Amino acid sequence: MRYLSKGFAAAALAGLLMAPAPLAAQDNAEQPAVTTGFWLTTPYPELTIPPGETESVTLTLRNEKLPPQRASIEVAGVPEEWKWALKGGGNEVSAAMVSMDSTERLTLELTPPGDAELATHQIEVRARTGSGTVTLPLAVRISDDAPEAGGLELEPELPALRGTARSTFSYKVKVANDTPEEGLFNLAADVPPGFRTRFKKGYGSDEITGLPIGASATETVTVEVVPPRATAAGRYPVGFTVSGNGQTATAELSLEVTGEPAVQIVGPQERLSGEAQAGKETSFTFTLFNTGSAPAKDIELSATPPTGWNVDFEPKLVDQIAPNASDKVAVKITPSERAIAGDYMVAVRAAGGPVSEEVQFRTTVRTSTLWGIAGLGVIAAAVLVLGGAVMRYGRR
CATH class of the missing domain: 2.60.40.10 (Immunoglobulins)
Structure with missing residues (x-):
């Protein structure tokens, strides 16, 4: 009995000593992990290019929790007969400075010749920093039956409106940037002479002439058309054009002016x-x-x-x-x-x-x-009476 009691006490003591360990491990697991590093990515690492055409590949450099990093960019594996350019901010670059917790975007333009071999090419993009090198492999396939690249799409909510010459015709148009690259797009309208137009973003009140749209994103533009007050009754065409990043799209709208008298x-x-x-x-x-x-x-x-x-x-x-x-x-x-x-x-x-x-x-x-003549007559009569009275009583 004494032996069993000692063994039981020893087991209980060991359990008490070991009990806090799982609790400490659980507390450490609840703390969020801190991500630190430098990355080079692209939304589409595999792509198809028709011979003789240029394709733009969006490259993203991300610095997470590191001091500012200077990254030298190298591109390897591009066939000699191809043309290529690395651009940032509209200019050709070979390096980029990425601040802490920031992102920089570059564009790699690839143009195979018109007689390029129909094959898949392995291209590698490298970003060298003071602490190491990150690589991004790309698979570029040359094919005659490549699907058409996305572009701009305009979708008017109501393409035809009716009102009087005093009305403001307001169209809501969705502008879809179906490309892998964000850009600034210019807005323009083709209207009859004397008509005035203005553009606004979404349902806002500020007038704009251009609109930034992210890659594969959609924005809504309000197109307002104001006809002259003397516009004759009839139907008038309105053309709305969006252009940018080498893309152009047009939406055909119309307005009908109903007659109004004034x-x-x-x-x-x-x-x-x-x-x-x-x-x-x-x-x-x-x-x-x-x-x-x-x-x-x-x-x-x-x-x-x-x-x-x-x-x-x-x-x-x-x-x-x-x-x-x-x-x-x-x-x-x-x-x-x-x-x-x-x-x-x-x-x-x-x-x-x-x-x-x-x-x-x-x-x-x-x-x-006649009233004036009558007044003069009254005045003349009064003068005669007064004069007669003076002459009559003045002699006495």
């Missing part, structure tokens, strides 16, 4: 003023111009004169005015008999359907000359 009121002799006499009717000839792109129909005329005044129209209702045509209306204004001399404003309106136009006509009132 009436302008012009006073006599192109003035909005005239003279009238208190208590008497005076006729003024007004002109209604339809400057819109559709007939103006059932135009009713009305006025708001001062209290006690009367305004009549001949005619009061204009049946129709064709686009770019005009019609004359007699506006008959009768000031109040009690109106004193001075300037008065008469509001003249033309309304019907979508048309609503108003002008202020200044009417200068002149009082009748």
Whole structure:
């Protein structure tokens, strides 16, 4: 019994000493691993090139948690009759400086001759730094039946819109860069003379002329077209073109302008003023111009004169005015008999359907000359009476 008790105690002591070890190991496993290093990668390490054509291979240098690295780039395995160039920032380069936790992108352009052998070539790209060399193997196959390289694709949401000459026609177009290389793409539009265009990114409000799009990425562009106010009713073509990185794509859009009347009121002799006499009717000839792109129909005329005044129209209702045509209306204004001399404003309106136009006509009132003669008579009579009284009572 004593032997068993000692053995049991020894086992229990050993278990207590060993128990913390798994816990410590578990704590260490929960700590995230820190990745450090320098890499050279490409999205497509195997590619096909038709003879005589140029293919661009995107190379990515990544520095993770290391001091700034200067990488000298070497390309091996390119056949002698091929043309190739290593570019960065649009210029030919042979080295790149990659800062800590940064990425630099280079482009390797490969151009086999037109009579290149239909075979697969092994090409190796090396990046030498002060701490070592990283390599990237490429398999380049020359084939006549190579699939066409991706390009630009434009997909309008609504390619045809309708509105009036006062409308802003807004198109949403998806621009897909189906190439392995990001780039800056220029935006342009082909519209009829006098039409204005502007471009915006997505649903933003800032106007742009170009748009950066990543490799195999898609962006949305808003194309706004504003026609002149005097645009005639009809359908008009709109061409939207995106170009960049040697690629060009065009989307054919269209807009339909529906007619809209626009009436302008012009006073006599192109003035909005005239003279009238208190208590008497005076006729003024007004002109209604339809400057819109559709007939103006059932135009009713009305006025708001001062209290006690009367305004009549001949005619009061204009049946129709064709686009770019005009019609004359007699506006008959009768000031109040009690109106004193001075300037008065008469509001003249033309309304019907979508048309609503108003002008202020200044009417200068002149009082009748009979009132002046009567006033002079009263004054003369008063003078005679006063003179007679002086002569009669002055003798006493």
